Amino acid sequence: xxxxxxxxxxxxxxxxxxxxxxxxxxxxxxxxxxxxxxxxxxxxxxxxxxxxxxxxxxxxxxxxxxxxxxxxxxxxxxxxxxxxxxxxxxxxxxxxxxxxxxxxxxxxxxxxxxxxxxxxxxxxxxxxxxxxxxxxxxxxxxxxxxxxxxxxxxxxxxxxxxxxxxxxxxxxxxxxxxxxxxx
Amino acid sequence: xxxxxxxxxxxxxxxxxxxxxxxxxxxxxxxxxxxxxxxxxxxxxxxxxxxxxxxxxxxxxxxxxxxxxxxxxxxxxxxxxxxxxxxxxxxxxxxxxxxxxxxxxxxxxxxxxxxxxxxxxxxxxxxxxxxxxxxxxxxxxxxxxxxxxxxxxxxxxxxxxxxxxxxxxxxxxxxxxxxxxxxxxxxxxxxxxxxxxxxxxxxxxxxxxxxxxxxxxxxxxxxxxxxxxxxxxxxxxxxxxxxxxxxxxxxxxxxxxxxxxxxxxxxxxxxxxxxxxxxxxxxxxxxxxxxxxxxxxxxxxxxxxxxxxxxxxxxxxxxxxx
Numbered sequence: 469x470x471x472x473x474x475x476x477x478x479x480x481x482x483x484x485x486x487x488x489x490x491x492x493x494x495x496x497x498x499x500x501x502x503x504x505x506x507x508x509x510x511x512x513x514x515x516x517x518x519x520x521x522x523x524x525x526x527x528x529x530x531x532x533x534x535x536x537x538x539x540x541x542x543x544x545x546x547x548x549x550x551x552x553x554x555x556x557x558x559x560x561x562x563x564x565x566x567x568x569x570x571x572x573x574x575x576x577x578x579x580x581x582x583x584x585x586x587x588x589x590x591x592x593x594x595x596x597x598x599x600x601x602x603x604x605x606x607x608x609x610x611x612x613x614x615x616x617x618x619x620x621x622x623x624x625x626x627x628x629x630x631x632x633x634x635x636x637x638x639x640x641x642x643x644x645x646x647x648x649x650x651x
Numbered sequence: 652x653x654x655x656x657x658x659x660x661x662x663x664x665x666x667x668x669x670x671x672x673x674x675x676x677x678x679x680x681x682x683x684x685x686x687x688x689x690x691x692x693x694x695x696x697x698x699x700x701x702x703x704x705x706x707x708x709x710x711x712x713x714x715x716x717x718x719x720x721x722x723x724x725x726x727x728x729x730x731x732x733x734x735x736x737x738x739x740x741x742x743x744x745x746x747x748x749x750x751x752x753x754x755x756x757x758x759x760x761x762x763x764x765x766x767x768x769x770x771x772x773x774x775x776x777x778x779x780x781x782x783x784x785x786x787x788x789x790x791x792x793x794x795x796x797x798x799x800x801x802x803x804x805x806x807x808x809x810x811x812x813x814x815x816x817x818x819x820x821x822x823x824x825x826x827x828x829x830x831x832x833x834x835x836x837x838x839x840x841x842x843x844x845x846x847x848x849x850x851x852x853x854x855x856x857x858x859x860x861x862x863x864x865x866x867x868x869x870x871x872x873x874x875x876x877x878x879x880x881x882x883x884x885x886x887x888x889x890x891x892x893x894x895x896x897x898x899x900x901x902x903x904x905x906x907x908x909x910x911x912x913x914x915x916x917x918x919x920x921x922x923x924x925x926x927x928x929x930x931x932x933x934x935x936x937x938x939x940x941x942x943x944x945x946x947x948x949x950x951x952x953x954x955x956x957x958x959x960x961x962x963x964x965x966x967x968x969x970x971x972x973x
Contacts, residue, residue: 471939475858479935482685491687 507570507583507614510561510599511607519548520605521580524556528572528581536562537572559604563588563597574621583614660741660751667740667897670919671889672702677923678930685934712878717780720875724778729876729883731771736890739764743897744819746907746914757818758806761898762799765853768891769795772862772872775884779875787871790941791855791862797948798852798859801845804956808842809902811963818898822906830905835966842959843903845952850899851929852948854891858936859944896925 493500515521524541542557573581584607591597599607676691676699683690691698716725742757742764744750754760769792776788809831810816813824825831831839852859863871873884900906900921909917939947 471943475936478937479931482931482935485687486681486684488687490684490689492689494689494692 502585505615506585507616508568508587509563509584509607509611510572510604511582511584511611511613512556512559512601512604513580513582513608513613514605515578515580517548519546520555521578522556522559523554523578523580524559525554525577527575527577531571531575533569533571534565534567536565556601559601561599561604563599564594570616570621573616574618574625576618579617579619582617585612585614656751659749662749663740663743663745663751664737666745666915666919667737667890667893670923671886671893672706673699674889674893674923674926675702675705677927681927681930682934685931706882709879709882712881714880715875715877717875719780721778721780724774725875726880728771728775728778729880729887731774732768732887733883733890735764735768735771736887736894738767739894740890740897742818743894743901744822744906745918747819747823749907749915750819753817753819755815755817758810758816758821758902759803761818762803762806765802765891765895766795766799768887771887775876776872779872781875783868783870784872784874787862787864787868787874790868791872794855794859794862794944794948795853797945798849798952801948801952801956802849802853804953804960805842805846805849806902807960808838808963811960811967812838814967818901818906822901822908825905826908830908831903835971838959838963838966839903841955842963843899845956845959846899846903847925847929849948849952850895851892851932852944854888854895856888856892856929857933858939860938861941861944864938892929893922893926896929897922900925 513521522539524539526539526541529535529537529539538558538560539556540558542555543552544555545552568583570583573583581604588597588599679701680690680698682688691701694700694704716722739761741752742750742754742761744753772791773788776784776786776791779785809821812831812835813821815821815824828834832843833839848859851857855862862868863873868874873881876884897918900918904921904925905917906921907914907918909920
């Protein structure tokens with residue numbers, strides 16, 4: 469008897485579902501709007517002088533929980549400011565094992581690495597998801613950058629920053645952010 | 652056989668296979684909507700050519716035979732399942748004239764052929780040399796034997812009321828009187844529901860699909876099959892369900908009888924409607940355990956079927972049932 473009643477109940481549910489519009493969408497054709505702080509892939513930035521912002525310090529590689537970042541430090545003279553400074557000779561980020569924790573962004577002393585608002589396209593080979601340095605700099609130019617960088621994220625961690633101020637947001641409900649960090 | 656009989660049997664086979672192919676699409680679409688999904692959308696307009704794509708994929712697959720399988724039986728079983736399922740369709744009248752095999756023992760023959768469909772299933776399970784396939788086949792046999800009894804009993808109700816075992820005569824009787832689910836409703840409706848339940852069990856569909864219960868038996872009988880041989884077993888299951896709904900609509904829903912228009916249309920419409928209801932059941936209910944399944948058959952369906960047969964016999968002797 470219980471089976472019969474439960475069966476009728478679930479038949480009622482499925483019948484209602486059949487009348488309702490479907491919840492899923494045709495993914496590649498129709499894209500849902502992302503929340504404002506949606507972040508997936510990565511990009512490396514240039515600083516205000518037009519030079520590469522990354523100093524090759526390797527803080528991101530050290531903090532990465534899944535150790536997917538490798539940075540090779542090189543020291544040479546800047547072509548723009550003529551000063552000797554650190555550079556990343558090579559920078560590789562393997563998205564296949566990335567946790568998307570954003571810790572690398574948070575620890576970057578020069579705000580050089582940020583995350584993107586759009587995902588990488590799926591590929592047919594594993595190498596398609598390994599971001600080399602040229603691809604990371606290409607992402608800076610070609611893809612919309614995410615909300616955060618190291619300065620903003622660290623400001624959120626600061627207890628002296630006081631009560632969180634709601635950041636101006638269109639798509640999502642007001643999320644708490646550190647004072648002065650939202651822009 | 653006359654030319655007309657040949658032509659009508661070809662027509663019926665074409666109808667059944669076409670409806671089955673698009674039934675596949677319709678089932679996936681319906682299942683999708685019932686689970687708040689879209690269902691197939693990519694192949695053709697609104698995914699309409701999905702069955703054709705599925706067929707092409709199955710045909711391309713490599714046929715693999717397990718090393719210790721019984722090769723002859725292993726190859727023979729899947730086409731036979733489809734064949735026996737299709738054979739039943741020949742007996743179903745799709746119109747007053749469109750009945751390829753219009754014989755006087757239609758009802759028992761349909762049930763006999765349905766029982767015969769069990770043999771290739773057992774063949775497949777035995778020949779696979781696989782414990783899951785064998786267990787599935789054993790379950791299928793036990794289940795079909797148990798549910799054959801209520802199936803026969805409930806099919807006897809229209810036979811007793813119409814006074815004929817010829818399916819076309821039963822429909823003609825319903826055409827003259829009422830559809831059986833309409834009047835006498837206290838006989839027709841319970842018998843119809845019982846028949847549907849027993850038929851679902853015979854076709855091994857959810858909620859009676861313990862022979863291929865994925866969570867216990869991998870895929871039951873079809874575990875070792877690949878490519879088109881798997882396709883045949885899959886197809887047989889669909890044809891079995893479709894033909895079962897056709898038989899149920901013939902016996903209880905007035906078959907080709909409709910208020911207007913061509914009779915074939917009404918038959919196809921009723922069959923498809925019933926087919927959809929079966930899929931509605933399929934995507935709503937959970938699987939019964941093996942002992943629950945047997946308890947349902949022997950403790951409820953068989954006594955209820957016997958009572959219905961008795962009632963029908965009494966009813967024909969009353970002034971209203973004459």
